Amino acid sequence: MLEVSGITQIFGGVTALKDVSFSIAKESITGVIGPNGAGKTTLFNIISGIYTQTSGTVVLEGRNISGLPPERLAPLGMVRTFQNIELFSSMTVLENVMVGMHTKSSSGLLACSLKMPWTFKEEARIRDNAMRWLEFAEISDLAGTVAGNLPFGKGRMLEIARALAADPKIILMDEPAAGLNSQETLGLADVIKKIRDMGITVVLVEHDMELVMDICDRIVVLNLGSKLAEGTPREIQENGDVVAAYLGDE
Amino acid sequence: MQLDQILQFALSGLSTGAIYALIGIGFSIIYNSTGIINFAQGEFVMLGGMLTLFFIGLLQLPLWAAIPCAVLVCTLAGMLFERLAIRPLRKPTPINLVIITIGGSIFIRGLSMLLWGKDTHSLPSFSGDEPITIANATILPQHLWILGITLVIIGANKFFFYHTISGKAMRACSYNSRAAGLVGIDVRRMVLFSFVISSAMGAMAGIIVAPLTMTSYDVGIMLGLKGFCAAIIGGMSSGIATVIGGLILGILESLGAGLISSGYKDAIAFIILLLILFIRPQGLFGKAESERV
Amino acid sequence: MKKELFKFLIFTVLILVAPLAFKGGYLMNVLVFVGINTMLAIALNLLLGYCGQISLGHAGFFGLGAYLSGILTATHGLNPWLVMPLAAGLVGLLAYLIGFPILKLKGHYLAMATLGMGIIIYIVFNESVDYTGGPSGLSGIPALSIGSTSFDSDVKSYYLVWAFTLGVCLFSLNLANSRVGRALRAIHDSEIAARVVGVNARELKVRIFALSAVISALAGCLYAHTMTFISPASFGFNFSVELLTMVVIGGLGSIYGSFLGAALLTLLPEFLRAAHDYDIIIYGGLLMVMVMFMPGGLVRSVPDAVRKLVRLKGGAGNA
Incomplete structure (x- = not known):
């Protein structure tokens, strides 16, 4: 469904993302997690066409969408939401x-x-x-x-x-649970599952580990701009590197 | 076209350019500490000249005493403007700020027209009108005053921003006002400061140019816009880049008026302004910055 | 939707009967200008109030319409009805082309750039004396006519101008409540969110800029033919600010607000003859006061105040 390969992003000499690659299966829920400053939001901004990456490609259903602006991505079936909700x-x-x-x-x-x-x-x-x-x-x-x-x-x-x-065919959600109380987060989890069951692929950046482990089919872990691990929630929980990255961050 | 003439145009362009630089730096100082482009900046330039005349005419003050009085009153006006119009704004969106500063600008202009009428006035030169010959060109003593005073102000400005606590605090605000606030800098005071400095600089620019170009209630718009053009060429820097921007604009205008047509002289600044905004909005000397969401 | 149409019908009827109330007196002439200014205010409001993009150069588009119309009819003897769409189209094309680089800019920079554009146009009016007559103006522009009826009296001009103005009103009301109008308001509220759901913000902003210029130019044509004389002074920076004041006073993003603002600012000087020299102070003060205390404009603040007053009285009655 979505192929991200070799994404590197450099902001004025600072490397925000380094050679990040992963692929996302159709009608799945994928979580992108990582400590603060891992480059999650930058990655989202690249996939959704808000930034143009320094190098690397993003392919949506076999079509290279690297560098396309957001208004061209919506007709191709990709939309997103924002961390600090952007309403009209x-x-x-x-x-x-x-x-x-x-x-x-x-x-x-x-x-x-x-x-x-x-x-x-x-x-x-x-x-x-x-x-x-x-x-x-x-x-x-x-x-x-x-x-x-x-x-x-x-x-x-x-x-x-x-x-x-x-x-959309794929929806990117940037920290959908941020600012929600536990009741609302439960409701959100249901809605996200319902969205997947309608046949829409979901990718989310999230800090709420409970939510991520509960709903995600696959998880990609970023740390300091690079991909640290990828796998099912269970595999990620048992991955020593991931635990170390999070504990080191605390 | 003779070389002498070009030299002559360049020399006179240099002094108007210095004025544009002073006004442009005023724009940059406020922009850097608040993100506001103060459309009323030109009115403080006008007020500088008009108030000096007022103090000479009405209070019979000598020129050297009238100048500081005028600068002081202008500075107070700048402070009042920030306190009464900018600070109380509940929704400081760019559009609201543009409308407020435009409103302030024509309000000040209207008030000046009521107070002093629509006539143009001239301020006496600081030290006579005997031309001085350099190579094959001549310049007036007032040109030298303008260049000298501009240099002094820019030097003082540099000193303030790099060697005093307040100046450093203001620079900190311009880099990141939230962080500056967190380390205990009173950001709102720094905003007020930026209005104080730029209205004083604007006033001074208005005073030193008035003996050359005459002054009236409506000179503010053009001078202000050209100062803004200088600042845009310099990438909204409050330092040397804007000075160079002012000088480039002054010389181009003067050459344009001499070589092409004096009627279209004023258009030159605006064509440059548009070209820079379209092609290099970061200024002639700046590096492109990536736009953040 | 029915309610919208009803409101517009009432407005139309009021406009049609207004001349009866004034019995064709001197005020008729002023009401013609209310019509022209309403068109201009709506044009600017589509851009500023709906789409959130400021322009301080709209007097320039107004002037271009007027001068194109004036020069082609008075100097070259073309038929005014032919010239009108031509002039509006040319100005629209020009705005469309300038629109791409200029609307890349945002906020303060956009304001400065449009201001610069307006002043360049104004300088051209003054300096190209061979075509425009320069500062002393262009005279001998024919009045519009249909068959043997010439629109040369105030009452006839009134109906002619208002026919256009009402058309522009209806056009803009329809636009505001449509798919495109919603996209415009979305750009105003959050450009990035609008783009994410597929609104091509860049293209749409440019189109609205061009549409706004076309309406302004049309108003310029009507102005030239009703005045039969034009000079650059009517199309300078001050007039751009006056238009801005009309839109802000009436209410950003309200078509009827534009009418209210235009009517107020056009009629006010007529009633306050003595206040003639105070006009720019009044505009300046109004702009600041409105933005600070009534950001919704009269069209929203007045009903709000009335509602509050009624509630206050009701509350006092209950107590």
Whole structure:
């Protein structure tokens, strides 16, 4: 599904990532973990097209997507969420998810402004679909609320609903459990599993080890910019290097 | 085109360039400590010249006494502006800051027009108008004053930023204001300081240029924008790069006015401004920085 | 959606009957300018209020529309109705081309660059005397006419200008509540999140910039033909700031707010004749006060204040 090979990233002389390679299977949940400063978020920013790597390639379903900007990746089926949730805070919850369907609709500037007949149909389809995703994320009762007024946990669910509305094949989540209470984290785990069961590949960066070990099919461990280990949750837990890296960090 | 003439244009361009450099450094100091581009910067330049005239005319002060008074009042105005308009802003988004500083700028301009009318005035030269001949070109004593005072201010500025505690604290804020706050630097005071320094420098620039170019309530926009252009060429540095930016702009303008057309002289600065912003937004001498999310 | 249409119909009716209230007096002439300024404020608002991209050079696009129209009709004798789409199209194309490099810039830098662009255009108006007449202006621009009806009186101009303005209003309202309008607001709130769900922010910003320039140029054409005389002074930096003030006072991201801001700033000087010299102080003060205390503009702050007042009274009644 996703092949990451030989990714190296250098910021002004500092090597943030060094020759990182791994591959991700279809319809799996993969966790990327590692101590602070391991380069997890940098890796995500490269895969999702926000940074361009110094060297190495990212291949999505056989297609080289290295260096493509985020807006080109969404139509190819890759979306992401952010650590400090990025909502469209002045828009309503429903409108946020409707924007998520941008690549699944096509009315242009002039057609919209002149209210051409076909735009009505498309608008209704966007609205219905968006409503369905709100129901999936269990926030449909908040459809009319301005997103900026949402509590953090609901905001997180909204961000996920918006990403799903883009009908992705793969979704990258940057620390989805950050800032959630234990109740909300449990709910999140269910949602992530449901997303996988719909046939969507999930990759997440996460600090909450309990969550990672619980839901992930595979885990990639980064340390100081390099890949330290890769395997099933059980293998990772039994890996001496990983334990040392974490204890050394404490 | 004769070599003499080019020399003449270059010489007069040098002194206007020095003025642009002073104004540009004012922009950079505020930008580096706050991330704000102060659209009102030019108005402090205007205030410098107008206030000096005011003190000479109304209070019958001699020039040497009127100048410090004008700088002082300008500095106070700069402090007030920061305290009343910038600091209380609840949502300091770039757009809000642009609108606030533009609002402040035309407010100051309007107030000056009410106080002093729409006429242009001239300030007496600091030491006579007898031209001095260098090679085959002539310059006025005021040109020398401008170059000399600019050098002194830039030197003092350098000393302040590198050899005093406050100056070092301000530099720390410009690198990383959160970290500076954590080690006990009062960041808000440093922001106020940056407004103090740049309004004083702006005022001084306005005073030394007024004997050459005349002054009126509306000279602030153009001078301000050209100072900004100098700062952009210099990559928003508060040091030598902006000085060079100012001098390049001054000389190009002066040559352009002489060789092409004086009407389009003002356009030169803006064309350079756009070109630099489009092609090298980090300035002529800076290195590209990777954009962070 | 029904509610939106209803609001617009009421607005249209009010505009249509307004001349009856003023009985074609001197104020009619001012109301023509309210129409032109409303168009301009909406144009800037689409860019600034919806998309979050500032421009301090819109007076330049307005002026380009006016001068293209003026020069091609007065000097070259072309038909004004032919020139209008041509002028608007050319200005739109120019904005589209400048848009790519200029909208790469953000915030303060974008403000400075658009300001520089506006001033360059203004300098060209002043200096290319052979075409524009320079500082003394361009006169003899014909009034628009359809068949044998010439729009040469204030009442006729009023209906002509407002026909266009209402069109622009409806066009912009539709846009704001559509797929593209949502994408614009998304860019405003979080450009990176918008891009991640597939909004091509760069391209869309440039298109809105161009659309905004087309509307401004159209307003410029109408201005030239109703005034029949234009000079550079109307298209300088001060006017760009005046437009900004209209948008900020009325309300960023509100089409009716743009009308409110334009109406207020156009009518105010007429009622406060004595305050003529104070206008730039007033604009400056208003800009600062609005951003500090009423960031939503009149269109949001006034209803909020009324609601609060009602609640206060209701609360007092209950106590």
